[in-house]
Amino acid sequence: MTATMTGKIAVVTGGSSGIGQAACLRFAQAGATVVLAARRAKEGEETAQMIRESGGQAVFVQTDVANSTDVTTLFKTCLERYGRLDYACNNAGIEGTIVPLAEYSEADWDQVIAVNLKGVWLCLKEEIQIMRQQGGGAIVNVSSVGGLIGFPGLGPYIATKHALLGLTKTAVLEYTTDNIRINAVCPGLIDTDLADRFTGGAESEAEQFLMSLKPMGRRGTSAEVAEAIVWLCSDAASYVTGHSMVIDGGLMTI
Numbered sequence: 001m002t003a004t005m006t007g008k009i010a011v012v013t014g015g016s017s018g019i020g021q022a023a024c025l026r027f028a029q030a031g032a033t034v035v036l037a038a039r040r041a042k043e044g045e046e047t048a049q050m051i052r053e054s055g056g057q058a059v060f061v062q063t064d065v066a067n068s069t070d071v072t073t074l075f076k077t078c079l080e081r082y083g084r085l086d087y088a089c090n091n092a093g094i095e096g097t098i099v100p101l102a103e104y105s106e107a108d109w110d111q112v113i114a115v116n117l118k119g120v121w122l123c124l125k126e127e128i129q130i131m132r133q134q135g136g137g138a139i140v141n142v143s144s145v146g147g148l149i150g151f152p153g154l155g156p157y158i159a160t161k162h163a164l165l166g167l168t169k170t171a172v173l174e175y176t177t178d179n180i181r182i183n184a185v186c187p188g189l190i191d192t193d194l195a196d197r198f199t200g201g202a203e204s205e206a207e208q209f210l211m212s213l214k215p216m217g218r219r220g221t222s223a224e225v226a227e228a229i230v231w232l233c234s235d236a237a238s239y240v241t242g243h244s245m246v247i248d249g250g251l252m253t254i
């Protein structure tokens with residue numbers, strides 16, 4: 001990390017596990033105070049506790065990002081406690097059921113869109129309003145290599161991850177003059193619960209196939225993605241906006 005974030009405030013959604021938890025820990029390591037959101041209270045509180053035990057500051061706010069009232073409460077809590085918002089990582093996401101498009105149920109479709117797309121938009125709305133008023137900030141949306149390519153069985157997930165890149169670019173065109181930088185990250189297969197649910201685990205056929213396509217031949221770690229998220233938010237990335245950063249062990253070279 002090339003810049004200190006001491007005195008800065010970061011909101012991370014989906015901070016109860018995986019990439020979001022790693023981002024919370026990395027922001028805190030850089031000196032930022034972390035406001036983390038997720039639905040699972042026990043796991044969310046654990047992330048906050050990990051940060052506090054290592055000398056940082058963090059608060060967990062139980063939030064369903066698909067619920068606009070919850071999202072409003074999240075940012076209200078952030079402002080009431082800390083008075084500002086410098087960085088945001090819109091990371092919460094679900095893979096949905098894994099079936100071909102024509103077999104997708106409407107309820108499952110709606111759920112993936114609600115969390116992965118509407119949830120990010122609801123958060124962006126709040127983040128942008130706060131950052132405009134205070135004179136700037138930096139936001140990272142967590143897309144996926146699934147935002148760049150198709151993948152069988154993951155129709156709505158793939159659609160939302162593509163959409164996030166469009167949302168990111170449009171937000172840049174609308175709010176760069178407000179001194180807000182907005183980027184996206186596109187991770188490949190990262191070692192989290194979601195990856196296990198998706199492939200069926202490290203020994204599964206799907207995993208072996210994906211690994212055969214990756215020049216690095218391994219899953220990435222949440223910490224490797226968190227490093228990029230925090231760098232994109234930092235002043236070290238002051239001329240970087242509208243970028244979709246691929247962090248995939250070389251998968252997209254195929």
Ligand SMILES: NC(=O)c1ccc[n+]([C@@H]2O[C@H](COP(=O)([O-])OP(=O)(O)OC[C@H]3O[C@@H](n4cnc5c(N)ncnc54)[C@H](OP(=O)(O)O)[C@@H]3O)[C@@H](O)[C@H]2O)c1
Nearest residue numbers: 014016018019038039040064065092093144189190192194
């Ligand atoms: N792992 C990969 O291979 C990979 C690759 C590319 C992109 N990604 C993206 O990375 C992000 C994080 O995924 P992960 O791999 O770290 O998986 P994960 O461990 O399952 O984390 C997902 C996080 O999202 C939160 N979440 C889900 N639905 C939510 C909701 N409605 N409201 C608030 N929080 C919600 C979960 O918390 P609660 O359950 O407590 O709500 C959890 O903290 C996702 O957007 C995913 O699409 C992952």
